Amino acid sequence: MKKYHFDKIVNRRKVNSYKWDVGEDELPMWVADMDFDTAPEIKCAIQTRLNQGALGYNTVPDSFFESYISWxxxxxxxxxxxxxxxxCTGAVPAISxxxxxxxxxxxxxxxxxxxxxxxxxxxxxNGREVLESRMLYEDGKYSIDYEDLENKLAQDETTLMIFCNPHNPTGYVWTKAELEKIGQLCLKHDVLILSDEVQCDLTHPGSKYTPFASVSEAISNISMTCMxxxxxFNIAGLQTSVISVPNEALRKQVNRGINTDEVAEPNSFAIQATEAAFNDSEGWLDELNHYLATNRAYLIxxxxETFPEIKIVExxxxxxxxxxxxAIS
Structure with a gap:
């Protein structure tokens, strides 16, 4: 039996929504921001914190990290x-x-x-150069051009690869074998891996996400992961995330960077919202993923039927x- 109501319409206009404070005739389909009501467990945790009164500076308790570990x-x-x-206050601040x-x-x-x-x-x-390795696209599917990827990883000036797991925007879920092949090439050419994995909990029912750092100890040792x-849980506005760095030497550098950049302190609701998401909102997420799968099937x-010349990438x-x-002329 369903516990949550994803059909509820949430009016997000005129509340300073980055997505919806646009013209009445505009459809803001460009930003990854859901329009569902936030999980009630998260709203309750935020309300409890608000009721405590003062909203000053905050520390990060062990329970925050333990919620990640358990999840x-x-x-x-x-x-x-x-x-x-x-x-860190978010994946994008962390990446920068x-x-x-x-x-x-x-x-x-x-x-x-x-x-x-x-x-x-x-x-x-930040004054760095973008080096692109374009994926191959054939019969509605993307795949990595490993020859091109290795050629570009081998360039002396290439020191970092930013990766998206699962892939944004195609929604592809990388296999462990693919991640291992990419990771081995990075090891071979001494290139660090920065993996953005903030969409990992939006895998469709029956699909399995593999954390990049879980593939092998050697690959873990050159990996930095944004989670x-x-x-x-659609709480991007609360600015809460972590960076996971198993390698101690790399971790010290990353920690120094986020503190120098002043993106390492939580606001008054970030901790409570995160713990409520990971500790109390698993049922909400499971229902959400089923709802999203139904929506995708309907869209396809x-x-x-209406635009047969347009193909939706699986x-x-x-x-x-x-x-x-x-195919549109």
């Missing part, structure tokens, strides 16, 4: 260590900070494209739809 263990079969984890701290000006940062557009900003705004409840059916994760409009 990844039971949902993804991967054991995080508490010392690996560092609070890591680019600044872990690369030098004019270094090349590799992207496997098409990919989340903000990665470009994090690279270019957050922001996408799956309607587009195929996705196993996220609520994004990547459309192939190349």
């Amino acid at each position: 990844w263990e039971r949902r993804h079969g991967f054991t995080l260590q508490k010392e690996w984890l560092m609070f 900070s890591i680019v600044r701290k872990m690369t030098k000006e004019n270094d090349k940062v590799l992207l496997i494209t098409p990919v989340y557009n903000i990665f470009y900003n994090s690279i270019l705004n 957050a409840p922001s996408k799956a 059916e309607q587009v195929s 996705a196993k994760a996220t609520y994004l739809a990547w459309l192939d409009c190349s």
Whole structure:
């Protein structure tokens, strides 16, 4: 029996919504921001914190990191260590900070494209060069061009690869074998891996996400992973995430970077919302993922009937739809 009501319409206009404060005739379909009501368990935790009164500066308790450890263990079969984890105000601030701290000006940062557009900003705004390895596209499916990828990883100026797992925007869920092959190439050419995994809990029923750092100890040793409840639980506005870095030497550098950039302190609701998401809202997420799968099936059916020349790239994760409009003249 369903406990949550995802058919409820939430009016988000005129509340300073980045997505919806637009013209009445505009449809803001460009941003990964759901319109469902936030999980009641999260709203209750926020209300409880608000009722305590003062909203001053905050620390990060052990219970915050323990909620991540418990969630990844039971949902993804991967054991995080508490010392690996560092609070950050979001994946994008984390990525930009890591680019600044872990690369030098004019270094090349590799992207496997098409990919989340903000990665470009994090690279270019910090005086680094974007190096693209374009995926192959055939029969409605994307695949990595491994020869091209290795050629670009082998360039002396390439020091970092920013990766998206699961893939944004196509919704592809990388297999362990694919991640291992990519990771081995990075090891071979001494390139660090920065993996954005904030969409990992939006995998469709029956699909399995593999954390990049779980593939092998060697790959884990060159990996930095961005994790957050922001996408799956739709709380991006609360600015809460972690960076997981198993390698102690790398972790010290990353920690120095996010503290220098002043993106390592939580606001008054970030801790409570995160703990409520991971500890109390698992049922909400399970219902959400089933609802999203139904929505996607409906979209595919309607587009195929109404616009047969448009193809929707098959996705196993996220609520994004990547459309192939190349047949339209």
